Amino acid sequence: MSEAAPPEYPSQQRQRAWPGGFVRLSRGREVFVIERRAGSGKRYKIALDVRTEREALAELALFERDPAGYQTRKQQRRERAADTGGMRLDAAALGEFFTDARAKVARGELSVGYVRHALQPYLIAWAEALGGRELRAVSLAELNAILGRWTGAGPKRIVVLKAFTAWARSKGRLAQKDDPTLGLKVPPVTTRPMEARAFTASKVEAVYAALRNYTFAPGHGSDAPASAPRVTVDMQPVRDVFVLRAKCGMHGTEIDRLARGAGTVRVLTGQGEIAATLVFPHKRGGEHVVSVDAQALAAAQRLQARGKAPDPVTTSRAVARVIAEYPELDGFAFERLRHTFITLGAAGRVVTAKGGGVPLELLSQVAGHTSTATTRRHYLGTHVPPMVVLPLQLVNEDDPKPAPTAP
Numbered sequence: 512m513s514e515a516a517p518p519e520y521p522s523q524q525r526q527r528a529w530p531g532g533f534v535r536l537s538r539g540r541e542v543f544v545i546e547r548r549a550g551s552g553k554r555y556k557i558a559l560d561v562r563t564e565r566e567a568l569a570e571l572a573l574f575e576r577d578p579a580g581y582q583t584r585k586q587q588r589r590e591r592a593a594d595t596g597g598m599r600l601d602a603a604a605l606g607e608f609f610t611d612a613r614a615k616v617a618r619g620e621l622s623v624g625y626v627r628h629a630l631q632p633y634l635i636a637w638a639e640a641l642g643g644r645e646l647r648a649v650s651l652a653e654l655n656a657i658l659g660r661w662t663g664a665g666p667k668r669i670v671v672l673k674a675f676t677a678w679a680r681s682k683g684r685l686a687q688k689d690d691p692t693l694g695l696k697v698p699p700v701t702t703r704p705m706e707a708r709a710f711t712a713s714k715v716e717a718v719y720a721a722l723r724n725y726t727f728a729p730g731h732g733s734d735a736p737a738s739a740p741r742v743t744v745d746m747q748p749v750r751d752v753f754v755l756r757a758k759c760g761m762h763g764t765e766i767d768r769l770a771r772g773a774g775t776v777r778v779l780t781g782q783g784e785i786a787a788t789l790v791f792p793h794k795r796g797g798e799h800v801v802s803v804d805a806q807a808l809a810a811a812q813r814l815q816a817r818g819k820a821p822d823p824v825t826t827s828r829a830v831a832r833v834i835a836e837y838p839e840l841d842g843f844a845f846e847r848l849r850h851t852f853i854t855l856g857a858a859g860r861v862v863t864a865k866g867g868g869v870p871l872e873l874l875s876q877v878a879g880h881t882s883t884a885t886t887r888r889h890y891l892g893t894h895v896p897p898m899v900v901l902p903l904q905l906v907n908e909d910d911p912k913p914a915p916t917a918p
Contacts, residue, residue, distance in 0.1 A: 532556075555578060600637055669697050
């Protein structure tokens with residue numbers, strides 16, 4: 512196991528002795544060398560990678576305890592680096608991975624909903640299926656067999672597993688040659704025409720109107736007596752997310768970041784239909800600015816006051832409740848409201864700030880910037896971009912009534 516010292520050249524001759532052997536110079540640095548005979552009579556000559564005689568004495572003690580099994584620090588580092596395939600998808604590894612994921616949530620790189628409803632459940636399911644085996648011992652065929660036993664969400668299950676192994680490789684815990692997920696292909700997304708992915712304005716309006724607050728008697732079931740205490744479920748946060756998705760075309764992750772305070776709601780006056788701008792971090796870096804009307808402004812302010820947006824499970828359950836009451840609205844999903852915004856935008860109109868408003872690209876050209884990134888970095892916070900007004904009337908009886916305007 513021990514490493515013999517290299518041949519001695521004139522520039523590496525012995526300079527002095529130390530209790531474990533001798534010291535030589537190599538490139539101007541002292542190298543401590545253990546020179547010993549073990550009980551078996553075998554002669555050892557081992558160059559240590561230490562800086563001081565104190566450290567060399569500590570290594571000497573380790574050598575004398577087990578001469579045949581002794582390894583220098585360099586040898587130990589090499590062995591650790593070579594043994595990266597022992598990575599397991601177990602509780603300890605998941606704990607480290609989720610700690611890093613929560614840090615990314617804090618930086619706005621991931622959403623709370625994605626971590627809670629995708630990363631956690633799917634990775635825990637993978638951990639149970641793999642049974643604590645080393646990843647280097649798992650074959651691609653086995654991964655595909657496990658996927659075949661599950662129903663639904665195949666692409667998402669693949670993506671989260673590959674996210675874990677990519678994290679393990681980045682930490683030096685899994686060698687590329689030992690990663691069985693590299694051959695695991697994410698099925699291509701079947702795209703449909705934008706019109707097929709969008710809803711009609713009437714369907715969007717009907718779903719929004721049906722997202723009413725409701726009451727229930729917890730723990731009493733459907734046969735609860737009329738006197739049973741009832742709890743009211745406020746659907747306003749769900750409706751607020753609906754408004755920002757439908758009228759502004761925002762992603763759920765963008766709304767989540769804005770609600771958590773990683774963004775700014777800038778209220779405007781004297782700008783006509785444009786009541787405010789929402790400035791929030793873009794998923795690819797930088798900031799994004801959206802001009803909004805009074806309804807979207809109120810929705811953004813309520814979500815920021817709440818400190819978080821409803822997660823995807825909450826919005827999905829709300830939609831399921833609506834569909835159960837109105838089967839003709841079947842097929843509706845929050846995730847398709849962005850497609851709807853783009854499709855309905857063709858029939859909408861553009862509103863500019865009262866003092867005028869032009870696209871950022873035009874401002875960049877006029878300012879002589881070679882890239883809009885420069886314009887965004889220095890001027891985006893005060894820019895009021897044009898607002899697209901869709902042919903939508905989102906009305907719900909439980910929405911707060913707007914304050915009366917002064918005559």
